[in-house]
Amino acid sequence: MDLSKPRGGERRNFIERAIEEDLASADGSMEITTRFPPEPNGFLHLGHAKAICINFGIAATYGGVCNLRFDDTNPSREETRYVEAIKEDIRWLGFDWHERLFFASGYFQQLYDWAEFLINKGKAYVCDLDPDEIRKFRGTFTESGKDSPNRDRGVEENLDLFRRMRAGEFADGTRTLRAKIDMASPHLVLRDPVMYRIMKADHHRTRDEWPIYPMYDWAHGQSDAIEGISHSLCSLEFENHRPLYDWYTENLELESPPRQIEFARLEVTYTLTSKRKLRHLVEEGHVSGWDDPRMPTLKGMRRRGVPPEAICNFCEEVGVAKFRSTIDMVRLENAIRDHLNPRALRRFGVLDPIKVVITNYPEGQQETIEAINNPEDSAAGTRQVTFSRELWIERADFREEAPRKFFRLVPGREVRLRYAYCITCDEVVKDPDSGEVVELRCSYDPQSSGGRTSDGRKVKGIIHWVSAIDSFEAEVRIYDHLFASPRPEEVTEGQDFTTNLNPDSLIVKRARLEAALESASPGERFQFERVGYFTLDEVDSGAAGAVFNRIVALRDSWAKIEKRKK
RNA sequence: UACCCGGUGGUGUAAUAGGCAACACAACUGGUUUUGGUCCAGUCAUUCGAGGUUCGAGUCCUCGCCGGGUAGCCA
Numbered sequence: 001m002d003l004s005k006p007r008g009g010e011r012r013n014f015i016e017r018a019i020e021e022d023l024a025s026a027d028g029s030m031e032i033t034t035r036f037p038p039e040p041n042g043f044l045h046l047g048h049a050k051a052i053c054i055n056f057g058i059a060a061t062y063g064g065v066c067n068l069r070f071d072d073t074n075p076s077r078e079e080t081r082y083v084e085a086i087k088e089d090i091r092w093l094g095f096d097w098h099e100r101l102f103f104a105s106g107y108f109q110q111l112y113d114w115a116e117f118l119i120n121k122g123k124a125y126v127c128d129l130d131p132d133e134i135r136k137f138r139g140t141f142t143e144s145g146k147d148s149p150n151r152d153r154g155v156e157e158n159l160d161l162f163r164r165m166r167a168g169e170f171a172d173g174t175r176t177l178r179a180k181i182d183m184a185s186p187h188l189v190l191r192d193p194v195m196y197r198i199m200k201a202d203h204h205r206t207r208d209e210w211p212i213y214p215m216y217d218w219a220h221g222q223s224d225a226i227e228g229i230s231h232s233l234c235s236l237e238f239e240n241h242r243p244l245y246d247w248y249t250e251n252l253e254l255e256s257p258p259r260q261i262e263f264a265r266l267e268v269t270y271t272l273t274s275k276r277k278l279r280h281l282v283e284e285g286h287v288s289g290w291d292d293p294r295m296p297t298l299k300g301m302r303r304r305g306v307p308p309e310a311i312c313n314f315c316e317e318v319g320v321a322k323f324r325s326t327i328d329m330v331r332l333e334n335a336i337r338d339h340l341n342p343r344a345l346r347r348f349g350v351l352d353p354i355k356v357v358i359t360n361y362p363e364g365q366q367e368t369i370e371a372i373n374n375p376e377d378s379a380a381g382t383r384q385v386t387f388s389r390e391l392w393i394e395r396a397d398f399r400e401e402a403p404r405k406f407f408r409l410v411p412g413r414e415v416r417l418r419y420a421y422c423i424t425c426d427e428v429v430k431d432p433d434s435g436e437v438v439e440l441r442c443s444y445d446p447q448s449s450g451g452r453t454s455d456g457r458k459v460k461g462i463i464h465w466v467s468a469i470d471s472f473e474a475e476v477r478i479y480d481h482l483f484a485s486p487r488p489e490e491v492t493e494g495q496d497f498t499t500n501l502n503p504d505s506l507i508v509k510r511a512r513l514e515a516a517l518e519s520a521s522p523g524e525r526f527q528f529e530r531v532g533y534f535t536l537d538e539v540d541s542g543a544a545g546a547v548f549n550r551i552v553a554l555r556d557s558w559a560k561i562e563k564r565k566k
Numbered sequence: 567u568a569c570c571c572g573g574u575g576g577u578g579u580a581a582u583a584g585g586c587a588a589c590a591c592a593a594c595u596g597g598u599u600u601u602g603g604u605c606c607a608g609u610c611a612u613u614c615g616a617g618g619u620u621c622g623a624g625u626c627c628u629c630g631c632c633g634g635g636u637a638g639c640c641a
Binding site: 012013191237 | 571578581589600601602637
C-alpha cells in the first residue's frame with residue numbers, strides 16, 4: 001500500500017468523500033491538515049494504528065500534513081515516558097510528523113485567554129458546585145437540568161474568581177469554570193459543560209505552572225483550531241460531543257473552524273483494545289509486560305515480529321466506516337503472511353524433533369545440498385544445507401497409523417526430504433517404558449538426489465528436516481490468540497474478562513534449527529518451511545541461546561482436514 | 567423515557583448526479599506445485615421490515631423494528 005498515492009479512480013470511504021466535498025466547496029482555499037492526538041497515559045495498540053493510518057493517510061492522500069499532538073490536559077495520569085514510547089511506535093509504523101509535534105499543554109495560555117473572552121461575552125461562569133452537586137443539577141436523560149446557583153454571576157465577579165482559580169487560591173475541586181449554554185438541552189453534553197477544573201498536580205511538561213486544567217472538550221477543538229486542522233478525525237464515542245465542539249468554535253468566533261468527523265474504532269476478534277484492560281493484564285501478570293508478543297500493543301507486535309507494513313495494509317483493507325464492526329483476526333494474520341511471503345527467507349526448523357537414522361547412509365559421511373532461499377524471489381538466491389546419516393524431522397510428520405490422506409512418513413512408506421533424498425521408514429524405535437517413539441530407522445534411495453526418483457515413481461509426501469550434525473537447539477515460542485473467546489469482553493455475569501484468556505496462548509518448544517539460522521539478527525523474519533514465520537526475540541535471546549517467536553503460522557490445509565474429520 | 571449514530575452475504579468494505587449489488591477475507595469444489603505454503607479457476611446476497619415517490623430505489627420520503635452511544639471536575 002502506498003498511502004501517499006492519490007486515490008483518484010479508487011473507491012473512497014465516507015471521510016474521503018466528505019473531505020472532497022469540503023475541498024470542492026472551499027474552491028481551492030482549503031489545505032487538508034489532520035492530527036493524531038494520543039493522551040500520553042499508556043502505550044499504543046492496534047486500535048491506535050488504525051487512527052494513525054487514517055490521519056496520516058488522509059493527509060498524504062490530499063497533499064496535506066498530519067500533526068502529532070499529545071492531548072496532555074490531565075496531569076494526574078500522564079507521563080513523559082509515554083510520550084517517548086508513543087513517538088517511537090508511530091515511527092516504527094512508518095509515519096513521520098516531521099516538525100509538527102505539539103502538545104495541548106502548549107496552548108494552556110491561549111485557552112485561558114479564550115476562556116476570559118467567553119466570560120466577557122457572558123458565555124462562561126465560575127460555578128461553586130462540587131462534583132456531586134453538578135451531577136445532580138445536570139438532570140437525567142428525560143428530565144432537564146437545573147441552573148447552577150452561580151449561573152448568573154456578573155462578568156466582573158466571574159473574571160475575578162476565574163483569575164483567582166488560576167492564581168491557585170482555591171482548593172482542588174472547589175470550583176469550576178463552566179460554559180453557559182443550556183441546562184435544558186436534550187444533549188447532556190451541552191448542559192453547561194465544565195471547561196476548567198482545579199487540580200494542583202505536577203504536569204509532565206508545565207510542572208506546577210497551572211493549578212487549573214482544561215477539560216477535553218474545551219481543549220481539543222481549540223487545539224485543532226490553533227494548529228489549523230481542517231478535519232478532526234476521531235472515534236465514534238465523540239459523536240455526542242460534536243455539538244459542543246462546534247459550540248466552542250462558533251462562540252470563539254473562529255474563522256474556518258475544524259470539522260470533526262467520527263469513525264468506528266478498530267475491533268478485532270480474540271483480542272482487546274482497551275487501555276484499561278491491557279494494563280490489567282500487565283499488572284496482574286497475565287502477560288510478561290506491555291511488549292509481550294501476545295499483546296495487541298505496537299510494542300508487543302513489534303517484538304512478535306509483525307511487520308509494520310502488514311499492520312497498515314490490514315488497516316487499509318478493513319476500511320473505515322461508522323458501523324461498529326469486529327474484524328476477524330484471520331484478516332490480520334493474512335495481511336502478515338501476504339507481506340512476508342514474497343520477502344521472508346526460507347529456512348528449516350523442526351519444532352518438535354524426532355530422530356531419524358538413515359541406515360544405508362555411510363556413517364561419518366555428509367554432503368551439502370543447495371536449497372532455495374525464497375521461491376517467490378529468485379534474487380534471494382540459495383544456501384547450503386548439510387545432509388547426514390542422522391537427521392531430525394517433525395514429530396507431526398510421522399504416524400504409526402496413517403489416517404486417510406496422510407501423505408507423510410508412515411512405517412513402510414516413502415517420503416521426500418525437501419531438496420534431499422526420498423526415504424522409507426523401516427523401523428520404529430520406542431522407549432520401552434513410555435512407549436514414545438524415539439527414533440525412526442529409515443533407508444534412503446541414493447538415486448533420488450534432489451528428491452527426484454530415477455524410475456519416475458511418485459512420492460507425494462514431502463517433509464522438512466535438519467541434520468543432526470550442524471543443526472542447533474533453540475527455544476521457539478508458539479503464540480496463539482491471547483483470548484480463547486472471539487469476544488473477550490463478553491463474560492457471563494460476575495465474571496472477569498480474564499476468564500476468557502487462552503491458557504495455551506504461549507507454548508514453548510525446544511526446536512532444532514538449521515545452521516544458517518545461527519547468524520539470524522534481530523529484525524530479520526524467516527519462513528520456517530511448512531511451519532510459519534519466525535523472528536528472533538530481541539529481549540530473551542542471548543548467551544544462553546537463541547529464542548525465536550512465531551509471528552504467524554502458515555495456512556495449514558492438512559490441519560483443516562484433520563479438524564473436519566473430528 | 568430524551569438526544570445522537572448505525573443496520574448491504576459467514577465477516578468486513580463498496581456501489582460515479584436513483585440505473586445489472588462489486589471487492590477482499592472465510593467456507594466449499596477443482597487445478598498447478600519438490601512448502602498440504604504460494605498461485606489459478608469456480609460456487610456462495612433480491613441490501614432489517616412495511617408503505618410511498620419514480621419507467622427504475624441499497625441509495626430519496628414516511629412509519630416501524632433491531633443494535634450502539636450519552637447523565638466524569640477522564641480522554
